[in-house]
Amino acid sequence: MDSVNGASHSSESQSTASATQAQAQATPSISEEREEEIRAELAQNPQAVAALDQLVADRNFGQLSEEQKVESLNSFMSAPNAATATYLQGAAEVSLNPQATPSSLTPDAGTLTLDGVTYGIQNGNLLDAEGRTVGTIRNDGTVQLANEAAARSVYDNIGTRVQLTEQIGAQTRTLVDLHAADPRGRLADPNLNQEVANRVTAVIEQARREGMNMRVDTAYRTFAEQDTLYAQGRTAPGNRVTNARAGQSWHNYGVAVDLVFNDANGRPSWAETNNWDRYGEIAVAQGLEWGGNWQGFTDRPHVEYHPGFDAGDARNMMQSHRQGGLEAVWDRMGIGQVP
Numbered sequence: 001m002d003s004v005n006g007a008s009h010s011s012e013s014q015s016t017a018s019a020t021q022a023q024a025q026a027t028p029s030i031s032e033e034r035e036e037e038i039r040a041e042l043a044q045n046p047q048a049v050a051a052l053d054q055l056v057a058d059r060n061f062g063q064l065s066e067e068q069k070v071e072s073l074n075s076f077m078s079a080p081n082a083a084t085a086t087y088l089q090g091a092a093e094v095s096l097n098p099q100a101t102p103s104s105l106t107p108d109a110g111t112l113t114l115d116g117v118t119y120g121i122q123n124g125n126l127l128d129a130e131g132r133t134v135g136t137i138r139n140d141g142t143v144q145l146a147n148e149a150a151a152r153s154v155y156d157n158i159g160t161r162v163q164l165t166e167q168i169g170a171q172t173r174t175l176v177d178l179h180a181a182d183p184r185g186r187l188a189d190p191n192l193n194q195e196v197a198n199r200v201t202a203v204i205e206q207a208r209r210e211g212m213n214m215r216v217d218t219a220y221r222t223f224a225e226q227d228t229l230y231a232q233g234r235t236a237p238g239n240r241v242t243n244a245r246a247g248q249s250w251h252n253y254g255v256a257v258d259l260v261f262n263d264a265n266g267r268p269s270w271a272e273t274n275n276w277d278r279y280g281e282i283a284v285a286q287g288l289e290w291g292g293n294w295q296g297f298t299d300r301p302h303v304e305y306h307p308g309f310d311a312g313d314a315r316n317m318m319q320s321h322r323q324g325g326l327e328a329v330w331d332r333m334g335i336g337q338v339p
């Protein structure tokens, strides 16, 4: 793939079969090019790549025109996960045969909690607590409630709980499984800078679209809370979790957040097996500094935002904080929010 000129040059002296092969390698189709771009973009998310593999291996997808394949791949990127791939397989089938009604368009079962209301899912229908059908849901994440004019996406609100499953024979396959990402409302804490909250929300949204079940662990921390944490593993029981005393952590100035993953039961998980690398990549793309990139003491759940200052500058904010509180600190960084 890396030597287009070399391939076409050497093909002159080779058999017809390998010359054709070399030519095919030298000129990928537009859908193959798009697929390769997507593979590169999602390289750190094996779960999303597996969903892409599933889509491109599908018989119906393979029969689409080049333009239709590109369109399908672009749709996949709106939420690159197994549920979207499953939906797009059904959409490919319909485009080849408009009479078809593939079951892959909608989840067989699952659960949805939207704005505090929990629905059961049965063959694409949303059921209320009494078992009445009150809306529909598709595997691309589109929700249509009967009493609402506009459709919604399950990926638009990080408070949404969604689990979509497909029944394949006796097996239940989970397509997507996301818990509410901020159950304790840490991102709404007025002591957390709004610019930071917005960027972290964008990170969580992208992670969720990619099938990563993330949640906020901690955000703003008072000086007293920081000292309690610093004592852990030193003068108090537990493992050492921070090298920062009160006033030395960006958490104390409302510009740092720790995100972790939800386990299958919706409990916070720090497990190695979680996809921390992809999380870090998404965070950096949102302009945040990721603790996983630090030398020495790495802190993979941690992201922080302090434009114009270095990671080690937190302690230098103490004086501003003493004089004018969080607003004075935020103003120094140009991210103040009082008009």
Ligand SMILES: [Zn+2]
Pocket: 251, 256, 257, 258, 299, 301, 302, 303
């Ligand atoms: Zn942290």
